[in-house]
Amino acid sequence: MPTHANFRTETTQLPPLQQGEALVKTTYLSVDPYMRGRMSEAKSYVPPYQIDAVMGGGAVGEVLESKSDTLKPGDTVVGELGWQTHAVVSADRLHKVNTDLAPVTTALGLLGITGLTAYFGLVDICDPKPNETVVVSGAAGAVGMVVGQIAKILGCTVIGIAGSDEKVAYLQDELGFDHAINYKTTENMYKAIKQACPGGVDVYFDNVGGTISDAVLGNISDGARISICGQIALYNLTQADVGPRAQTPILIHRAMMKGFIIMDYAQRFPEGVKQLAKWYGEGRLKSEETVVDGFDKTVDAFLGLFTGANLGKQLVRV
Amino acid sequence: MPTHANFRTETTQLPPLQQGEALVKTTYLSVDPYMRGRMSEAKSYVPPYQIDAVMGGGAVGEVLESKSDTLKPGDTVVGELGWQTHAVVSADRLHKVNTDLAPVTTALGLLGITGLTAYFGLVDICDPKPNETVVVSGAAGAVGMVVGQIAKILGCTVIGIAGSDEKVAYLQDELGFDHAINYKTTENMYKAIKQACPGGVDVYFDNVGGTISDAVLGNISDGARISICGQIALYNLTQADVGPRAQTPILIHRAMMKGFIIMDYAQRFPEGVKQLAKWYGEGRLKSEETVVDGFDKTVDAFLGLFTGANLGKQLVRV
Known part of the structure; x- marks a missing residue:
């Protein structure tokens, strides 16, 4: 069972924005059971996390600055931001979220x-x-x-x-x-x-x-x-x-x-999102989330997965 | 592990031939691992054998008498004859074996x-x-x-x-x-x-x-x-x-x-037999059999399956 001792929080300077990149402010972080598998060197279906590196993980955020043609400040995006309050990410690894369709958090849950x-x-x-x-x-x-x-x-x-x-x-x-x-x-x-x-x-x-x-x-x-x-x-x-x-x-x-x-189904994601969004729009599919407040609660939220503290998708509001 | 004590040999009178039936003299009996599963009341993929009934099993034989339009004396057939030297079977449960294609025993093995x-x-x-x-x-x-x-x-x-x-x-x-x-x-x-x-x-x-x-x-x-x-x-x-x-x-x-x-593939048996016979005819597929002589050696042949006495298909020449 992981503990707080496996994690530390650091404050660092982000690298300057390169062409094609965006600076994103994280608004919601996803914590998921699969992350436990990556905290081990045992052979698994995902490569292990590296010690001293930022914890990986999906998140939703808001674009603050952009050197990409596809994103502009104010855009809501989802992608692999990791456990960070801010991230510099290549724009082609981010997806714009249509916030008219459903609450932004569904991009990490029901529609993600x-x-x-x-x-x-x-x-x-x-x-x-x-x-x-x-x-x-x-x-x-x-x-x-x-x-x-x-x-x-x-x-x-x-x-x-x-x-x-x-x-x-x-x-x-x-x-x-x-x-x-x-x-x-x-x-x-x-x-x-x-x-x-x-x-x-x-x-x-x-x-x-x-x-x-x-x-x-x-x-x-x-x-x-x-x-x-x-x-x-x-x-x-x-x-x-x-x-x-x-x-x-x-x-x-x-x-x-x-x-x-x-990820074996990546080519078929559009088909899946379309069907899920349709059912959600018809009121046939509910999105349930457990949200904790504060970036400093991220580790607690993650550990809670293994004791069943969450009902539905466990998120952290940053 | 089954023993000889689980079996007995009986000599009985076969019932008179009805319309549509054939009297078959068994020439080769097949003994197979799946039969062990049927010697138990535990839930399995085949129903259990009944106590005091004839042991079931595939066999090849020669038609001695027939009251069916599809079979005549001298025909070689394969089917569920059970562990018997002679059997009265409905003709629609027997298949004629083309003995020009391959040795008759392949009807129980490679082409069966x-x-x-x-x-x-x-x-x-x-x-x-x-x-x-x-x-x-x-x-x-x-x-x-x-x-x-x-x-x-x-x-x-x-x-x-x-x-x-x-x-x-x-x-x-x-x-x-x-x-x-x-x-x-x-x-x-x-x-x-x-x-x-x-x-x-x-x-x-x-x-x-x-x-x-x-x-x-x-x-x-x-x-x-x-x-x-x-x-x-x-x-x-x-x-x-x-x-x-x-x-x-x-x-x-x-x-x-x-x-x-x-048996889930029964509808596709012709396709399978055709492919197997083609490869056999081309000399790309060998048929290996271990044959013991004598109906009274049937139980020994069956028990040998669990100690690995057989190489390839285990048969009994009756």
Whole structure:
């Protein structure tokens, strides 16, 4: 588990603006579980962060100065600004945000990488059909919440797994999940999922891994599709990740399990954003965010991801 | 592990031939690992055998009498005859074998369910590309041997995993595998696979499961495809099948794992047989069989599958 001791805050002078660059003032920072993977030298799907370098991460900001033809002062942009109050970035690595479409923070959440992760990981990998049963773990997290809502739009029965009674109530009452399970207070997850999914689990969108996923795998139906998006239960694990092997249920049920990272879908982002924005505009998709105030709260916001402090997308207002 | 005590031989009177049926004299019986799964009430991809019923299984035979328009005495047929010297079967459940095309035993092996399992499990699920590295476990078994040969035809580098030095030599010297590993004498399978596959494992065709598969999964490349065909290492397991969870390597490498049973491809069997027969006719695909003589050796032949007594397809000449 990371601690404050892994981070330090420094005040430095930004380099002078070069042709094609913009000076951006950060307004909202995104903190995400995947960042934990980059804080390790272990082989992963993203390269490790470098020690003494600025923490990377997506953010929204306002252009203060520009030496680019495509950006002007006052523009709202989203991009990899890192954990900085100000950043000098090449303009071609920034995207302008249309603030008429939706609140600016959705560029980091529902209409950004978070929403796209949910969309492609569910629709492209699992292809859920109406009346199928979809289970999503980490259901009250940024990605999980969007996954469940999309599955409902597609006509599925949706079961969420989350870590508090408040989250369970939110998923059921506010987001229209058919059922949600608090894994922290449920003695036998296998039985709880069996009861909630009497016909078996047709689609499983996995954000957490570990014993929760064991319980879901024990309940898959023939032809099940499993999307591996994240394994937050394991990111701070200090022993080997050992459990029932997945191969037997996958064989018996002719199931499919696939891992993905969202950048593999970069070419299809416009298609995804268009669909998400349409559903959002129709009021069928809600954007839920937990926002903490103050750049100095960034590390706290990040650490909170691993104790489940957030409901939906965790942001920092700088 | 099954024993002779699980079986008994009985002599009975066959029922009189009805319209549409044929009396068939069995000439070759197939014994296969999947039969072990049917000797258990545990949920599996095939229904359990019934106690006191005839053991099911594919066989080749000669028609002695027929009350069907499609079959006449002397025809060679393949079908689900079970472990019997003679069987009365509905003609529409039998297929005529063209004995000019290939030896009759290939109807149970290379040009039958065995070859089709290798073909669709490799080509359809894993879609191997030229120069990719393909690993197959149970490589000297009936299915594994065909998988490796098809992968060579498709231009892949092929590594087989088998259980004796004789099998390893056979795979390398007779079937053209690039490399083979004797898992029984290899201390560290992870390292042995890493050494044999320096660029990682792009495709894994899994017949065995357990610790051998753990070692392969530790070596998969980005975008790897894993076909789960069988898990023979587990069929006689008396404790839980526990090991490193597959989800982390599948996520890190954006890999895909899929289980299948060959009957899911029934509609495409003609396409598969045509391709396999073409390669066989061109001399690019060899059919290897281990044949024991005598109906009374059937149980021995079946039990031998779990100790690796067979090279290629295990048959019984009745």
